[in-house]
Amino acid sequence: MTDPQLVERLKKAGVTALSDALDRLGIEGQAVGIMPVARTMRFAGPAFTIRMLPVGLTGGVVGDYIDEVAPGTVVVIDNDGRPDQTVWGDILTFVAHAKGVAGTVIDGVCRDSDRCVELGYPVFARGNTMRTGKDRVTADAYNVPVQVAGVRVAPGDWLVGDADGVIAIPADKLVAVLAIAEEIEAAEDRIRTAVAGGMRLDEARRAANYHSLQTRAAAQH
Incomplete structure (x- = not known):
């Protein structure tokens, strides 16, 4: 039996954030x-x-x-x-x-x-x-x-x-991928809120450390 809460978290994260999380982990x-x-x-x-x-x-x-x-x-x-x-x-x-x-x-x-x-x-x-x-x-x-x-x-x-x-x-990477996807989604929510409040997009992205969230972990400095 699959965990309904896990299923809902994956659906809420969505495939774009999950795709970015896979990229970050090199999968x-x-x-x-x-x-x-x-x-x-x-x-x-x-x-x-x-x-x-x-x-x-x-x-x-x-x-x-x-x-x-x-x-x-x-x-x-x-x-x-x-x-x-x-x-x-x-x-x-x-x-x-x-x-x-x-x-x-x-x-x-x-x-x-x-x-x-x-x-x-x-x-x-x-x-x-x-x-x-x-x-x-x-x-x-x-x-x-x-x-x-x-x-x-x-x-x-x-x-x-x-x-x-x-x-x-991959089954053994599910928890890690979902955690990163949710981190990305949270950062994007902060960016949207900041831009709606008058901040420039490039500044909002820097403040949210957005680029590093989508960069392969091994390649980060």
């Missing part, structure tokens, strides 16, 4: 090009990973794993960025939403996008199309390391998504 976790079906969609949770492969002569299925995904978990599907065959659609959205799954991230495309919008279930992908992945790809492995837009995601790593995209945080 490549930005899944560039993976975007929400609807900009209002947000999620945070640990990864349940699936690696897809071309079906070849083996047969296989695309989506029967959903019954094993725990509430609060994020389904992460590595379909190698394929733009011409979907690995997520109406039925998977319906079941995942009913089970309380946190969201779905696909390095590839989805379909039946109206259903996830209707239910408010977060789906993040490279796009959507109508062509099924059935008999084209198969779920080859579960809960193994995968990659999403060139970012390594291991089972249990945390993913956060909002209107600006998706980031992945």
Whole structure:
């Protein structure tokens, strides 16, 4: 069971501050090009990973794993960025939403996008199309390391998504990344307040020590 307070803190921090925190720690976790079906969609949770492969002569299925995904978990599907065959659609959205799954991230495309919008279930992908992945790809492995837009995601790593995209945080770095992201958000609040009170932006940034918050820690002097 995921900690609801932790989930809310991650959502509140948002992916831009979390991205800056990853940069400060020298972690490549930005899944560039993976975007929400609807900009209002947000999620945070640990990864349940699936690696897809071309079906070849083996047969296989695309989506029967959903019954094993725990509430609060994020389904992460590595379909190698394929733009011409979907690995997520109406039925998977319906079941995942009913089970309380946190969201779905696909390095590839989805379909039946109206259903996830209707239910408010977060789906993040490279796009959507109508062509099924059935008999084209198969779920080859579960809960193994995968990659999403060139970012390594291991089972249990945390993913956060909002209107600006998706980031992945290694499980053992979650506390450190979140603490830095919240520090950045607090500094930005101080900057906005100072500027609203008449201070120049460059002065407000210096006063908040803003530049150092976004600079890789090892490179700071």
